Amino acid sequence: MPDFSVLGLPLTMAIFAGAAIAVWIAGVRITRYANTISEKTGLGQMLIGFLLLGGVTSLPEVAVALSSAASGDADLAVNSVMGGIAAQVAILAVADAIIGKKALTHDIPDPTVFLQGALKILLLAIVIAAIVVGDRPFLLAGVWTWLLAACVGVSLWVLAEVQKKPGWTAAGHGVSKTKEEKRSRKKAQKDQDKTLSWAIAHTGIAGTVIIVAGYLLSHTGVAIAEETGLGQSFVGTVFLALTTALPELSTVLSAVRAGLYTMAVSDIFGTNLVDVSLLFFVDLVEGPGSVINRMGPYEAFSGILAIAITAIFLAGLAERRNRTILRMGYDSAAVLVTYLAGLVVLFFLRDTAA
Secondary structure (H helix, E strand, C coil), rough: CCEEEHHHHHHHHHHHHHHHHHHHHHHHHHHHHHHHHHHCCCCCHHHHHHHHHHHHHHHHHHHHHHHHHHHHCCHHHHHHHHHHHHHHHHHHHHCCCCCCHCCHHHHHHHHHHHHHHHHHHHHHHHHHHHHHHHEEEECCCHHHHHHHHHHHHHHHHHHHHHHHCCCCCCCCCCCCHHHHHHHEEEEHHHHHCCCCCHHHHHHHHHHHHHHHHHHHHHHHHHHHHHCCCCCCHHEEEEHHHHHCCCHHHHHHHHHCCCHHHHHHHHHHHHHHHHHHHHHHHHEEEHHCCCCHHHCHHHHHHHHHHHHHHHHHHHHHHCCCCCEEECEEEHHHHHHHHHHHHHHHHHHHHHHHHC
């Protein structure tokens, strides 16, 4: 992993700021292109949010985790993954507060989003169980991480099958799926003369910017954060997780502002599923042994925090009531309070990190 600290703090901060601006602009544009692809292919907001936005915006996390593991910083890789999952969910609450019109979960008509959240909770439960029980090396990784990889594969297959033929549709409070589709088409009208190949090509360009700038963002972020003396675990879980989550913040805010709520939530939940799977690849890259055995109470609590705030949002999705406080839904407010309280606990647990 490159050492940006040798450049000096002013230059490192300048690179960090430039990368953040680049990520923000690319994230806003990629949401527009994703919506155009959704309309021209008929794949729907959930699938595009999951496969396209979730996949592209998770690339900085992929770069950081794998490069950290390859350079011997497996602890940093693990904590950036575990901390990033919770940070990304908290982004939804931040977007809800910034837009400030009504509860975000009031306007999610696609039931497949429930399945995304539930599968993510299941995968995180597997990780926490592995930390408690311990792991054994098996075929260049660990038994538990191989199980995790298999469950990720099954989860992706289940999501693909359900998306083809949903078993039910949301009704009652909130926005219907038909209204959300009309909203998506209206937003895509400015690009109606553009071709699908145009949208895909521009998505590729924006994605490349996110990869390069996100990589710079994360590594300069580590250099800046480590000067505070907080320690590698807290840096990975909080500062590095938040900096690599900037692409998600950009795309989510852009999607929510456009009224594409399903795409916004699927972006985050999709990124979370990709991030959980990174633990398997970190295990492979690190070498002999199992990365699970390097994890302890600190990492387990990070996973529990991610499960808790995801469950709060799932409760809000199930309720679908437009009740707000401080410009955000009750569930978003609860997520922010829980996340901030969790960070306090993690700060005091940092000495127990692997």
